[in-house]
Amino acid sequence: MAKTKERPSEALPEGATWEVELKRIGFVRRILTARHWYGADWWFVTISTVAVVVFIIIALFPGLFAPYSPDALVGPSFLAPGASVDLPVLIVPQSSTVNKLQDLAVPESADRPTVAVEQGLPTAGALNEESQKIDEVIKNQPGGLRLRPIIDRYASLEETLQAVVDGKDKAAVVQTTEFNKVKAQFPTLREAAPVSGTAATAGGFLMGTNDIGQDVFSRLLWGTRIALIIGFSSSIISLLLGVPLGLLAGFAGGTFDRLLSLLMDSLYAFPGLILAIAITAVLGPSMFNIIVAISVLYIPTYYRIVRGQTLSVKEEVYIEAARSIGARQLEILRRYIFPNVIPSVAIIFSVNVADAILTGAGLSFLGLGLPPTLADWGIDVARGQRFIQTAWWMITFPGLAIMLVVLAFTLMGEGLMEIFNPKLRER
């Protein structure tokens, strides 16, 4: 059952001497000239490396990029991406000097200003509430100004606005969207500041808000940090365990190697996510435990590659030569085997980070491991699933983020693999 892997024979004619010359090309030049040799793959690596760097920067300083805190309730719930917030807004005549609610304040003795609102709408409540808030602040300040507007109620939107045009009322309070509908009919009126809320949130949210009014975009940026922490730390732990075990097994051989390989192969064949589910179930939920669970899964990935490479390097003549001149085992390991194994490990690491992020997202999607309020992509997607009928953005954006980060790490690894070690592709 010879399962021979034919290496490309088209590449070079028989006994080519220029292969040797290729090896003499230095590392830096190799990377630069690689662009011509590899075309698309070189660009994949370059673009994805830039993307990876960007993601790492975001993960390090999410606060610099995120407009809000991931946990702050900054807007109304279920606001669609880009939709402006429907705030009650102050409407005044074009000529009026009033720009915000506080401008309506008058001295204690003067006539209280009248403000028009439409009957039966929450605008009156908002006006009252905000006025009282402002009044509380300004009544103790020097100048003796008070803000206690008299509310005039009208039957329709048109009547409300007409009252301001006619000068019966100093201003009106109307929902922005309502005002926008009839704006053309009232050219002498203009929109002043919103009565409540801030101008910033009035502009809406890039990716909308979730069920409790948190900013999806800010949560997404903060989620980068958790994804990368999980991805990197579990990959590093796997690497720190898998590489020495692989070196040892490949180098020592014998029963130790056979037993360890049997175990590692079984672990490798088993569906990783299911095992991770089991492990987090036993360990209990926490970020650390998720990392432990994922790192157990990926030990075999490093083990197999490193063991295989160690075996083939060991067979090579120069190791024989080194041994025959009496080099110590450790010396051989350090001087000959380790340097040969490092490039493949680096490549595997990149792909492994991607895998770990995916598995981590899967675990938190299932609600295992992380506290359910944390700004994590998997958790946010799971949260969005409950509102799939109404809020598509709650699912779409965190999922896209997972995909992009995983894609960047995968492409970087794959491209590097193609360039430095085509054989690794069949993991």
Next chain:
Amino acid sequence: MSPIAIIALIIGIPSLLLLAYVFVRGSTGLRRYILTRIVLTLPMIFILATMVFFILRILPGDPVSSALGPKGTPEMIQSIRTQLGLNDPLIVQYGRFLWSMVTLRFGNSLVGGHRPIVDEMSERFPATLELIVPASILALLVGVYGGALAAAKRKRALDFSLRIYSVVIYSLPIFWFGLVLQLFFGVRLRWLPISGRIDAVIGTSLKTITNIYSLDALLTGNWPAFFSVLQHLILPTLTLGLILSGVFVRMTRINVIETMQADYIAAARARGIRERVLIYGHALKNAMIPVITLIGLQVAILLAGAVLTETVFSWPGMGSYLVERISARDYTAVQSVITVFAMLVALISLAVDVIYSLVDPRVRY
């Protein structure tokens, strides 16, 4: 007869017939190969199960106290531990665990009606089967054809697109992909249902025999139920199948390209055989031999994907059972499900190896 027994017969009888055929017609070498492979499957199941057992035991953390949460008094924890046999020596627990695997008596579940876990699983398992079989077929069709196509158009736009496809598919979180399909086909277009196995109303009319609903509907001639099942199957199958196809495209492409470098392809080309025939007739056929083995290794992706797909589509299979039981802290059930998954992994890889031996004449003769 329980559904699980019927399924065992449905899968078992054709497999046994196939094996019998192989034994009668095959060469001594083939017979020996398949026998060895069958004999080797048992230790593989044993190792996987042992691994599951020890990972669950060796890790720090106590399932009982984490199940009870802060309410659990030490006395309560102790009494449940004794009840579950967790206070026995490890070796005794291990022995009991292995015995439960042989007899398939996993005990009763801790929650709900305290039904035997085997009964619960025999309702769930057919659902998983109904999902992973069509998904694997879809993945194979897309993967093998796409991979061959990419190899045929190597370094051209189509090849490039297919490579992008496989990398992007590989990077997609499967649960998210399922949700996006739901959003588009279920919520936006309202074409397809987004959860469950069958329409609730029609479901009441379906008489279950195997618990594989599509099969039951066919057997009983219940067409409305059959179409309802198909409708419900489309999105989960697309989710799992397409995610899996990414890896297959990639593997087929690489192997076909590599096979195209083989001497016998050059020799066939020198006999005037056209490129199309070389790729689809010769190279693809040969490339399938390593691809089959590689596909066998993707069982892990298939089953892990099934867990997430089932959760997303409220598909009452083994995967969602596992997730439910973890939330319910039903430790016995969790261990049993994972053990069954281990057995499934071993059996699927056995099946793949037998198929491999039938495809490759170098093994067959």
Next chain:
Amino acid sequence: MTEDILYSIRNLTVEYRTRAGSVQAVDNVSLDIRRGEILGLVGESGCGKSTLGKALMRLHTGPARITNGELWFDGRDLMTLSDREMPDVRGAEIGMVFQDPMTSLNPVQKILDHLTETIHTHEPETSAAAARTRAEELVERLGIRRERLNEYPHQMSGGMRQRVMISLALALRAKLVIADEPTTSLDVIVEAKFLDLLRELQKEFGLTILLITHNIGVVAEVADRVAVMYAARMVEVGDVRDVFADPKHPYTQGLLRSVPNIKLDGGELYKMDGAPPSLLHPPKGCRFHPRCPFAMGICSVEEPSLDAVENDHLASCWLYRDVAVKQEARNG
């Protein structure tokens, strides 16, 4: 020209684009193959002889391509054929036997299918039964029992597989068979039998054979004429007896002297100095001059052309040009 020429190669250049730069694996080579002869093409590995063999059927894919030259086969230039027309020539008019019979047969295809597929590719109207009969007759002529047609390649021995390869080349009565190192992977006894068979078939079918090999002994045994390649260039062409008795080019001289002799005279084998040059940066002038014991000033400056030294014996070496020609070359 009195001889009937089947294949006339004119100024053929095959280029490989490698990661380190492009390389001419066959550089401006001209050669005539005469109808009904066995022409041996010899040279060290890496000299471009296999590349040349493949180029004769335009078999190159990937990084290799024919950048220049004409391939006049039986009256037409194969370079003018389109990629769709070329497969009609391959197998039907020119057959090829590859170096390694172990890897040159499709492992999942029965021997019979190899043959019938080839027949059907070129003669689609042939019935399955007729194709089968033809295949059976052919392999029996080559000494393979017809029952074995139902076997897979891995069930056959190396010698038998190589005979299958020949039967594939002969299935459509190809006029020219290119045999690329056909005996390299066979042991000596099988090799001798195989060479006898090749001779027989050549007589029986009136075949023309281009025998590519690094083994001088094989050429001496079966070839009528011999062509010697060095570093992508043709250095000497002539009748086997002429070339072996009186090699003109210093490289051929060295090559012949370094062949082990069965006579146990205990004399040490001749070893040529140096190694073949890298084709990435070939030496200027005659490519052999850095290793040549007779190198002159001109050798490193100007490349000698392949010209007749004696009747029907060509060599490309300055030793056989008179001074006037050398001067002219230097000034011109």
